[in-house]
Amino acid sequence: MELSERKKKILQIVVDDYIDTAVPVSSKVISEKYMQNVSSATIRSELSALEELGYLTQLHTSSGRVPSAEAYKLYVSDLMVKEHLSKKELDYIKEIFLQKADNIENVFKNALKVISELSGYTSVAVSQSAVEDKIKEIRFFRFREDKALVLIVTELKLLKDNYIEIPKEMTDAELEEANAFINKLFKEKSFEEICNLEVDFDESFSGYKTIFINVIDALKAYFSAKEDSKLMIDGQDKILRHKDFLDVDRIKEFLEVVTSKDKLLDIMTEDNRELKINVKIGSEGYEKLPKDSSLVTASYSVHGKKIGTYGVIGPSRMDYQKVVAVLENVGRIIESILADKE
């Protein structure tokens, strides 16, 4: 059922005012502050209808109305007036992104910082590239007689400090040869493909077998080690500045979800509808999220291929206008940077 224009307007007012003041919105406030031409009694009947439809709730019989999860979703997708960032904010974004961004990890870190600073909420990002990312080149760098550093250049990332053991008696020339062999074998393959690779080591190559296994192990170690750090977070403390988190249990719940990371990782990677901006709200559907908190995410892609997701987590009563504006701007910059690198 489609809402009447007036209902939409009232709903928008409720959400806006509630985000602004954190106080349940009463019919009186609406009629006096926003709609002087309509009496509070009229508003009351509209509010009551909106409640019936599931967009509003009351904390108790004699309190004003508070938006429901549904209302926030509708607000972000339809009702909300899109905001533009100020010149100052845009300059800040540019300034941060100018810093050392040769490594994709740094691009993420910069993005996280910008998002959390400008929005005032905790920012999160998860890279979904790792599994699909392909190897461009592998290079061994011997620096002890029985150790080598494996340097792996991928399409998007640079994996480093994966040490492997090599046989002491192997000469530098032999190592070079092994390098070339493995390089040829691994090139243009994803990690997944490599892990499933079955190789016949014929006589002449049997010396490489140890190295081969060590490299695979290093890759696996990299995977399992990074699996939990794939989720990056910045501005954890931001949450404390919002009056929504006044009681200790709320803060605990929030920080537990954010610091444990795995729950968040689940939610961020689960369904990935092709929406530009995705809003998930704790309770009603997303029980893993802290109660009454929202996760607003966006995805970024390079050459049409989705690479990761980034976003903001905070109270449901969140400044969605700013958050969406920040996410969209940062998204554009990330995509242009990554496309450039290619």
Added chain:
Amino acid sequence: MELSERKKKILQIVVDDYIDTAVPVSSKVISEKYMQNVSSATIRSELSALEELGYLTQLHTSSGRVPSAEAYKLYVSDLMVKEHLSKKELDYIKEIFLQKADNIENVFKNALKVISELSGYTSVAVSQSAVEDKIKEIRFFRFREDKALVLIVTELKLLKDNYIEIPKEMTDAELEEANAFINKLFKEKSFEEICNLEVDFDESFSGYKTIFINVIDALKAYFSAKEDSKLMIDGQDKILRHKDFLDVDRIKEFLEVVTSKDKLLDIMTEDNRELKINVKIGSEGYEKLPKDSSLVTASYSVHGKKIGTYGVIGPSRMDYQKVVAVLENVGRIIESILADKE
């Protein structure tokens, strides 16, 4: 003035009991639970004397006694009965430290994890090596025509992903030559020395000047970028499990100090007495620390040279026995690992 044996015993009891129960300790509890042969009235006069001496305080006239900062310090240095870790805990330590520890950063991360898991508090570590660490080898690895990866092997660390720009027209052979030149120049020098290095580029070497400057810049970037991440933290959420942090302001204060990092960095690097275990308590002297919280630190050294500091931050009412036991054990392991690497 030296405390009488009985006063010491009572003080120890107060601290132990307070750590255990989080309830101000009364004369009655002491006499009934710990010293049945003495009446509560006697304890009362002893307590009152200890308060006079600055070891105990009262929250209000009719409350039990709570240890002061002085009391905690004395407790850790003299009074406390040292605890030994259980077989299970020791096994856990070993298990964690077996994981991928080729890189010093991972040694730290492992240590942080162990410390925070076993103690139940937030763990912190700061490396003081960076400034003094000497370069062992520098290697260029070209991978775009105008870019190279600078790989710097130091005595203890491996710096990586510092990209530098190189002149397009430079041949690989020339790059090799430049590599050798810079390697020779930087070898066995600390970063500080390198930054102050004045080099005369005579005619034949003038082509390296760009590279030289780029490398220095990369090092500097590394420095300034890492300056704030030099402080590593694990288990931030641990603080929430302790009943000392029941009101929101305490949590806020704590998290602000811990997440902003710079205050903590100051405190951890400031005075470094050669004590094995160092206790700093918020309020009274260390205003930068959150109120009523303690920072317990230890330092580790390799070949007699101090390299860094690690520790635990949590409520003053902290399980010092466990914390000290964990720190000492982890310290021994770190030192043996680092000594091995040499």
Added chain:
DNA sequence: TGTTAGCACTCTTAATGCTTGACTGCTAAT
């Protein structure tokens, strides 16, 4: 001189009841 019992005093904490004010929902009139 050190120890103890007893008692008065202080202060916190929790429970209770009361008042005020902010809303709503309903109804009847416009």
Added chain:
DNA sequence: ATTAGCAGTCAAGCATTAAGAGTGCTAACA
């Protein structure tokens, strides 16, 4: 369809009370 008015509900703040925990002091005792 809108509005004004009114009764009913609930939260929040405030004062009062009672109970309980713990101390300090004093006087008596070994």
